[in-house]
Amino acid sequence: MNIENSFTETVIQNFGFPASTELGVKVPKKTITDNTSLTSNDKQLIKDVLKSLVWRFTMKPETVNIPVFEGGVHQYKEIAVLHVKVKSNSKTKQLCKLLHQQIPYPTLLFVDWEQEVAISLADKLVNQADSTKLTIEHQYDTGWLDKKNQQTFYSEFLSDLRFDHCSVLSLYDFYTSVIQKLNFLEAAKTTGIYSDKAEEDLTPLLAELNGLETQLTQIRNKIKKETQMNTKMRLNVEARKIKLAIEEIKRQIA
Structure with missing residues (x-):
C-alpha cells in the first residue's frame, strides 16, 4: 500500500496502530452505494463528497491482544479504522454519520482533506428491535485540524491520540478512551486547556x-x-x- 505524505497520514502513523492490525483494503464506493437501504440523498452525498475509502486497520482478537466486549446494548467484537478522503470540507459530518451507519462495527474514521484531518467516532448500541443491527446514540467529531493550529491544546490532543495512551481492558474500553480524548479536546476549545484528568463522561x-x-x-x-x-x-x-x-x-x- 502506497503511503502518502499528508497531515492525516502523519496523525495515523503517530497513533501507532500495531502492525498486526494493518489491513490496507480499498473499499470501492460501489460497495456502499449498492446498499438498498440508502436513499437517493445518501447516494448523492457519497457521490459529491467521498473521494476514496481505505480500511486501514482492523482491531479484533485475531489481530490484537484486546478482549471483545459484549454486555447489554454494547457489542464490541471488532473496531474498524478507516482512512476517508473527501473532495471538499463541507458535509463531512453527514458523510461520517452515513459511514458509521453502514459499517456494522464501532468505527474510527480519519477524514482527509488537503492538509487537514478530522476524526470521527460514534457510540453504537444494539438495536432492541433487531439485534443484528446497531443504532448510533451519539457521534463525536473533532472538526478540522491542521499543522497551523496555534493553540497548545491542539498539539496536546494529537500527542495524546496514541494507541499506547488508550485502555486495552477491552475493545469497548479502547474505543471509549478515544472518545474521551475527543471530549477533552472539545472541552479545551472552551477552557483553552487540554486536560486528561476528568474521570466522568463529559x-x-x-x-x-x-x-x-x-x-x-x-x-x-x-x-x-x-x-x-x-x-x-x-x-x-x-x-x-x-x-x-x-x-x-x-x-x-x-
Whole structure:
C-alpha cells in the first residue's frame, strides 16, 4: 500500500496502530452505494463528497491482544479504522454519520482533506428491535485540524491520540478512551486547556453546553430584531440566565 505524505497520514502513523492490525483494503464506493437501504440523498452525498475509502486497520482478537466486549446494548467484537478522503470540507459530518451507519462495527474514521484531518467516532448500541443491527446514540467529531493550529491544546490532543495512551481492558474500553480524548479536546476549545484528568463522561455536559450556546445565539438575534422594550427586557433576562448556566458548565469541565 502506497503511503502518502499528508497531515492525516502523519496523525495515523503517530497513533501507532500495531502492525498486526494493518489491513490496507480499498473499499470501492460501489460497495456502499449498492446498499438498498440508502436513499437517493445518501447516494448523492457519497457521490459529491467521498473521494476514496481505505480500511486501514482492523482491531479484533485475531489481530490484537484486546478482549471483545459484549454486555447489554454494547457489542464490541471488532473496531474498524478507516482512512476517508473527501473532495471538499463541507458535509463531512453527514458523510461520517452515513459511514458509521453502514459499517456494522464501532468505527474510527480519519477524514482527509488537503492538509487537514478530522476524526470521527460514534457510540453504537444494539438495536432492541433487531439485534443484528446497531443504532448510533451519539457521534463525536473533532472538526478540522491542521499543522497551523496555534493553540497548545491542539498539539496536546494529537500527542495524546496514541494507541499506547488508550485502555486495552477491552475493545469497548479502547474505543471509549478515544472518545474521551475527543471530549477533552472539545472541552479545551472552551477552557483553552487540554486536560486528561476528568474521570466522568463529559458527553452530557458538552451536549448541554452546545445547546445553551445555540439558545443564547438565538435569543441575541431576537433582541437585535425586537422593537418592543418590555419584550427586549424579558429576552435580556433570559440571556443572562443562560450565560450563567454556560459559565457553570465551563467551571465543571475546566
